[in-house]
């Protein structure tokens with residue numbers, strides 16, 4: 683499977699994360715190319731990973747067996763129109779898109795009947811601890827197996843049966859690293875107010891998050907049970923957790939996750 687040549691159209695944050703994951707999983711760098719409209723990110727990717735790069739989307743698309751769209755949703759129509767004009771054979775290839783919000787039907791309006799996988803990874807893919815949601819349209823079993831292989835290094839793949847679930851994956855994992863970073867940022871701020879240096883505060887918070895996530899993954903216990911183990915009766919944790927509860931944490935989280943879903947649905951209507 684590593685023989686397939688894979689081209690990324692767009693060489694930003696998410697392309698970098700997925701390329702890093704592919705390389706870590708043993709995908710040969712000779713079979714990966716990134717195209718971008720400007721040079722700086724290509725130079726960095728070539729230096730960091732030794733992959734091939736091009737300023738021409740059409741060159742990368744013509745070279746590849748599999749094309750991964752990694753531009754912002756708002757850029758996608760232009761990118762598709764340009765590829766159709768300059769590399770029309772690309773519509774016969776297996777296409778993968780990382781874009782939030784855009785349904786398969788939109789790509790079909792732009793490119794005709796295509797074999798497409800919508801993939802929704804998240805940034806921890808960079809370190810092999812991501813989650814990728816995958817939704818296939820018109821793909822063969824071999825193509826699904828190939829895409830599963832492609833994203834295997836990101837961490838964990840979740841295949842979806844309904845396209846709408848991609849928006850749910852966005853809320854649960856795609857956007858979610860930012861929720862945790864926001865929470866950790868708030869904890870770091872308070873730790874600094876308490877007198878810890880910025881570096882110590884960041885390290886203490888991140889190490890605690892890593893420890894908690896590792897325990898949760900390794901333990902059969904629920905999040906609630908793990909939380910109970912920290913919470914002594916009449917103790918400090920109870921006060922902190924009660925404060926979160928009184929401030930409406932659960933509702934706040936549910937509302938935020940729904941806002942991510944609503945935005946994805948909105949994008950589908952307006953792009």
Ligand SMILES: NC(=O)C1=CN([C@@H]2O[C@H](COP(=O)(O)OP(=O)(O)OC[C@H]3O[C@@H](n4cnc5c(N)ncnc54)[C@H](OP(=O)(O)O)[C@@H]3O)[C@@H](O)[C@H]2O)C=CC1
Nearest residue numbers: 692693694695696718719720752753754755757780781782
């Ligand atoms: N960031 C995330 O956590 C996640 C993002 N996604 C999806 O991934 C996609 C990419 O997001 P992200 O990597 O964050 O965005 P970035 O802005 O980091 O990357 C987009 C890249 O596309 C390049 N680009 C823009 N227009 C063109 C064009 N016409 N031809 C070639 N390259 C072009 C930009 O070039 P330049 O450097 O010149 O600006 C930039 O490098 C989005 O569709 C997003 O929805 C999915 C899951 C998670």
Ligand SMILES: O=C(O)[C@@H]1CCC=N1
Nearest residue numbers: 781782852856857858
């Ligand atoms: O914010 C966004 O739209 C993208 C999709 C998921 C994470 N980042």
